[in-house]
Amino acid sequence: MNQHINIIISGAYGKMGRSLIKELKKNNQIICVAALINPITYHIQKNQKKIKKKFSFPILTLEKLKKNTNINFDVMIDFSTPENSLENIKFCLQRNKKIVIGTTGFTNTQMKKIKKYSKKISILCSPNFSLGINLMCLILEKIFKILGEVNEISILETHHSQKKDLPSGTSLYLQSIITNFFNWKFLKKDILNYYYLNTKNVQKKIGSSSIRIGKVIGEHTVILSMKEEIIKITHQANHRNIFSRGALNSVVWINNKKNGFFTMEDTLKEVI
Ligand SMILES: NC(=O)c1ccc[n+]([C@@H]2O[C@H](COP(=O)([O-])OP(=O)(O)OC[C@H]3O[C@@H](n4cnc5c(N)ncnc54)[C@H](OP(=O)(O)O)[C@@H]3O)[C@@H](O)[C@H]2O)c1
Structure with a gap:
């Protein structure tokens, strides 16, 4: 029996893709059999004869992979763009393969499609694969249980200036944890500042602030305001390998799962 995935x-070729390839060198269980890059970049590099054999696996585009039936894989990992992620999911659906998605910035409509596809294949989608952020989510749920009620919550996130989506996928994920827990209704007023939420005629709110500067990998702070005190919980990513490791662990986890929609939190709930 083949033990490898x-x-x-x-x-x-992206920041996360490069980090994953580096991290894989330390992993004996997972083997990369092909890498996909942006078709525009592929054609430019091909013309310049730059698609070199620097890796032990082929560099392709999705279209080329579709025509290649020799490449056999178990799981795809995607850290690219929302539009491309959806194309990858459709491809995995056709081949009945599993997919781990780290890409952020999906619209609600795109996310609904992903959940629909997950009825047929396993999809693990997480806006943040670091152990720390996922533990922070579990801890927050515990704090909410103890507090019972919170009036004001603010989320502050800082990322490097090349980041395309705003607020970050992690900030939106943290917001969804809060709204799901307290059953608050979502009323988006201003993308940069406040999301107002109404429940039982009392106005509650989640603040959302984003900073884009320099090379910051990612920092998220959740600030909970109670009557006379404030709790602040911060997670700071100091290296991209924390996301790569989480994504690779998720590959191992999802490899044994049948169809369904999962997050990295699901992978941790089994061990905590
Ligand atoms: N879940 C997590 O833990 C986590 C952590 C970090 C980042 N992220 C998210 O992951 C995504 C990627 O982040 P990053 O920092 O690696 O960004 P990045 O450096 O911009 O990398 C994205 C890569 O995707 C490539 N790409 C674009 N279209 C493609 C296509 N059609 N086929 C194949 N590749 C394509 C881009 O190629 P070109 O540059 O040639 O266009 C680029 O190399 C973002 O959405 C980011 O927010 C998630």
């Missing part, structure tokens, strides 16, 4: 990395 064969994966394809999509977005291989």
Whole structure:
């Protein structure tokens, strides 16, 4: 029986793709069998004869992979763009393969489609694969249980200036944890500042602030305001390998799962 898990990395030339390839060198269980890059970049590099054999696996585009039936894989990992992630999911659906998605910035409509596709294949989608952020989510739920009620919550996130989405996927995920827990209704007023939420005629709110500067990998602070005190919980990512490790652990986890929609929190709930 083959003990290895064969994966394809999509977005291989990006910051996360490069980090995954580096992290894989320390991993004996997972083997990369192909890497997918942006077709525009592929054609430019091909013309310049820059698609070199620097990796032990082929560099392709999704279209080329579709025509290649020799590449056999178990799970795809995608850290690219929302539009491309959806194309990758459709491809995995056709081949009945599993997919781990780290890409952020999906619209609600795109997310609904992903959940629909997960009825047929396993999809693990997490806006943040660091152990720390996922533990922070579990801790927050415990704090909410103890507090019972919170009036004001603010989320502050800082990322590097190249980041495309705003607020970050992690900030939106943290907001969804809060709204789901307290059953608050969502009323988006201003993307940069406040999300107002109404429950039982009392106005509650989640503040959302984003900073884009320099090379910050990612920092999220959740600030909970109670009557006479404030709790602040911060997670700071100091290295991209924390996301790569989480994504690779998720590959191992999802490899044994049948169809369904999962997050990294699901992978941790089994061990905590
Ligand atoms: N879940 C997490 O833990 C986590 C952590 C970090 C980042 N992220 C998210 O992951 C995504 C990627 O982040 P990053 O920092 O790696 O960004 P990045 O450096 O911009 O990398 C994205 C890569 O995707 C490539 N790409 C674009 N279209 C493609 C296509 N059609 N096929 C294949 N590749 C394509 C881009 O190629 P070109 O540059 O040639 O266009 C680029 O190399 C973002 O959404 C980010 O927010 C998630």
